[in-house]
Amino acid sequence: MPTKTDSTSQTRNTVYVAVFAAMIAAMGLLPPITLGIIPVPITLQTLGVMLAGALLGPWRGALASLVVVVLSLAGLPLLSGGRGGLGVLFGPTGGYLVGWIFGSLVIGALFKYWVLRNENKGVRFVSGLISVLLGGVVVIYLFGVPWTAATTGLGLGTSLLGSLGFLPGDVFKAVVTTLVALTVHRSYRGLMG
Amino acid sequence: MIASKNSSYLARIKPGWKFGALLVLSISLYLIDSWQLLLLSFILSIVLLLSAKVGFKQLRMPLMSLAMILSVVFVLLGLQTDWGNAIVSVLRLLTMCLFAYSVSLTTSFDAMLELFQQVASPLRFIGANPAQIALGLSMTIRFIPELKKVYLEVSEAQHARGLGNNPLAVSVPLVIRSLKIADETAEALDARGYDSAPYRR
Incomplete structure (x- = not known):
């Protein structure tokens, strides 16, 4: 296994980050899915954020999210619904965007140091699901909800209540992420080095 | 915007x-x-x-x-x-x-990216490489249409198998193919001698 300072693995790391950032962006271009039981349409973008962490590990995963945030703030319409530009950061939903970076970081760290070290299949799935929910839901909401509360003047409770509409979709995405990540890690060993 | x-x-x-x-x-x-x-x-x-x-x-x-x-x-x-x-x-x-x-x-967009690069330039001192960052950002933009195409191909193929609504049947091949694209690109960059060694002062 090449070491971190090896230039070969440096290039590979950069390309991995770019491809996953592009995946997050491409998922924002797809039309949102509506499941019959859930009133709020599901955008696939956070699925990409979760996958980046679960597959690439903490640093590269966080960088992939960071790249999307930087490019969309710079003006590319990469966020779902064709949003982009500085207005997103100053608006009520800016916190979720910042939360992505830390969300993939947490998911990546938990996958690298906990989930993938479990041998038992069931334990692996449960620990993976817990990790994705922790990073992809709890951490992202931890940034998003207070941000909404601060920018709009709504109370924390109301902001949280408003974001709960997205919870079923996020849980669904977390399950998909865990299954995909564990399947891919089985066939693509050494992805996290 | x-x-x-x-x-x-x-x-x-x-x-x-x-x-x-x-x-x-x-x-x-x-x-x-x-x-x-x-x-x-x-x-x-x-x-x-x-x-x-x-x-x-x-x-x-x-x-x-x-x-x-x-x-x-x-x-x-x-x-x-x-x-x-x-x-x-x-x-x-x-x-x-x-x-x-x-x-x-x-x-x-260029001016905005340049500004972000200037803001991030102190990161050089903790080992970030500006050339590497620029490569990553431009590659991301190039890969977006590529990955959208891959997604559409995969979902079309799975639709033909009657699996179009199965999120796993679409995501797993999408991720695997993305990783393959990444590996091939990294190999191509290495084969052409792209130097991405950390910035030395």
Whole structure:
């Protein structure tokens, strides 16, 4: 296994980050899915954020999210619904965007140091699901909800209540992420080095 | 939201100044509580946006999604506290977003990226490599249409197998193929001797 300072693995790391950032962006271009039981349409973008962490590990995963945030703030319409530009950061939903970076970081760290070290299949799935929910839901909401509360003047409770509409979709995405990540890690060993 | 050939006076100001002004403005907007002052700054932001000769085609979509969020916030705030408070909060957010739009729409994407690079340049001292960052950003932009194409191919193939609605049947091949694209690109870069050794001083 090449070491971190090896230039070969440096290039590979950069390309991995770019491809996953592009995946997050491409998922924002797809039309949102509506499941019959859930009133709020599901955008696939956070699925990409979760996958980046679960597959690439903490640093590269966080960088992939960071790249999307930087490019969309710079003006590319990469966020779902064709949003982009500085207005997103100053608006009520800016916190979720910042939360992505830390969300993939947490998911990546938990996958690298906990989930993938479990041998038992069931334990692996449960620990993976817990990790994705922790990073992809709890951490992202931890940034998003207070941000909404601060920018709009709504109370924390109301902001949280408003974001709960997205919870079923996020849980669904977390399950998909865990299954995909564990399947891919089985066939693509050494992805996290 | 990108400045498409905007030639107003705002486009000639350095992006750093515009961004700095936006930051100061938004912080001061949070400190203002009187609706008269906020209304004044709201009118100012509209005047600024109009004077920058921004194309309204570009503004329609973001304004619509913003209006949707703000109307929900307005109703919730009005019911929860009082309507005066709701007006102040919504006016403040609207003003801030309009100011942000006038910066975004008068600054080219290149100039904005350059500004971010300047802001991030101190990171060099903890081992970040500017050439590596530039490569990553430009590759991302190149890969977006590529990955969208891969997604459409995969979902079409799975539809033919009757698995089009199965998220796993679509995501797993999508991820595997993305990783393959990444590996091939990294190999191609190495084969051409692209030097990505850490920046040495």
